[in-house]
Structures are given as C-alpha cells and as structure tokens.
Amino acid sequence: MKLNIGISEKGRKSVSAVLAQLLADEVALYIATRGAHWNVVGPNFGPLHSFFESQYEALDDILDDVAERIRALGATAPASVGAYAKAKSIDDGAGSEASAAKMIESLLKAHEAIIRNLRKYEDVADDAEDAGSEDFFVSLIEQHEKMAWMLRAHLQ
Template identity: 45%
Template sequence: MQINTGIPADDRRAIADGLSHLLADTYTLYLKTHGFHWNVTGPMFQTLHTMFEQEYTELWAALDEVAERIRALGEPAPGSYAAFAKLTSISEEEGVPEAKEMIRQLVAGHEAVAKTARSIFPTAEAGHDEVTADLLTQRMTVHEKTAWMLRSLLD
C-alpha cells in the first residue's frame, strides 16, 4: 500500500538514509558503552559502571525509536553488524582502555552521534518531516548533555 503522509517518496528515502546512519552510530556507541560498563576498573569504578549502564540503557531504547521511524518512512532499517559497520562514523574499540580513555572515547562517540543527527536535520526540514525533526532534536539533546557530563569527569 502506498504511503501518503505528505512527504514525497524521494524525501522519505533521503531521510531514512540519514536515519540509517544515525541508527548505526547509535548501535556502535551502545556496544562500546556496554563493553566499557563490563570492563571498567579503577578508582572511579562504581561511578562509571553505574553511569555507563544508564547510558547503554538509554541508547538501547533509542535504537528502537530510530529504527521504527525508518520503517514509518517506508524503508527497511539496517539490522546487521555488517550494515552498521558500513554506515557508522564511530570506530570500534577492540581492547580494554583505562577508565579515562573510555570516557574520552564515549565523549567522542556522543559528539559523533549528535553531529550525525544534526546532519540529517536539513533533509528532514526540506521534506517537511516534523516527526523526524523532533526525534533528531531529542537525540541531539541527549547526546550533547551526555558528552558534557562525561567531559566533566575529565576536568
């Protein structure tokens, strides 16, 4: 059945493509954060272990929101490691860095997700897609605030 929500098909595809990058960045950051939660050590263990758990829980919920928006736009949501690896702007961590390096990497990851969300905004606006614009605004708010909080631990 045709989608007739007032957003032309080409605009829906372009917006969904951008959201696919956001989904991949979010998933990669989720995996990194969860891995750091499992492996953090040192004097800030309890604080970081708890903080990372809150962050990966929030990211997990965000994955569904972004993927469901892609589907509502009529496009398939990527859902494999291979697809995410091609789409993400965030590098994986294969080792176990020390706690402050974990924080630095997560700051960079949250900033990367905020940049990805921001880069989609003009496409959503051009397509008169207020729903996606609202989702992007919410995601930018979370990622910018989280980056600030993590950055504060390094000062």
C-alpha cells in the same frame, strides 16, 4: 498499501537513508558503552560501572526509536552486524584494555560526532518537509548533549 503521510517518496528515502546511518552509529556507540561498562577497572569502578549502565540503557531506547522512525517512513531498518559495521561513521571505542579516562574520552568523542551528524540530518529532514523527523533529530541532539556533558564532567 501505499504510504500517504504528506512526505514525498524521494523525501522519505533521503530521511530514511540518514536514519539508517544514524542507527549504525548508535549501535556502535551502544556497543562501545557496553564495553566500557563491562571492562572498566580502577578505584572508581562502582560509580563508573553504574554510570555506563545508565548510558547504554538510554542508548538502547534511542536505538529502538531510530529503527521505528525508519519503519514509520516506509523503509526497512538495517538489522545486521555487517550492515552496521559497513555504515557506521564513528570509531569503535577505546577498547577493552583502555583506562577509564580513555574509555570516557572515546565515548565523549562518539557522542559529539553523532551530535554533529544529527545537525546535518535535521537539514535533510527540513529539505524533505518532514517535520516529524526534524523534531526527532532535535530531541536526539538534546539527549546526546546531556550524555556528552555527563561524560565530559568525569574528565574535568
């Protein structure tokens, strides 16, 4: 059945495209955060291990929401490692041998990159007259800003 939600097909396609880009970046950040959780060492291991867990759990919810928003606009959510690797725009992270501080710094940079991208994506949704996606992007900006603040606090 044809989708009739008050957004043009062109608009839905443009918003779905940036949502797919966002999904790839969110997956990359999720994996990097999981890696930090698994591989962090040092005197603050316990608190950082738990902290990274809270962050990857929040990212898991975001992943699901982004994929479901893509589906709500009538597109198919990318669902392969190859598609994510090809589409992602953020770095892979500090790596499994990095210090805790380097892991935190790398995750912070990834969140900040996603925040900058989300601000651009909000404009795409506005151009498409897609108020739902605009609100969704604003909500994600707020969530990523909070996670970035928490990471930044560990570096001060």
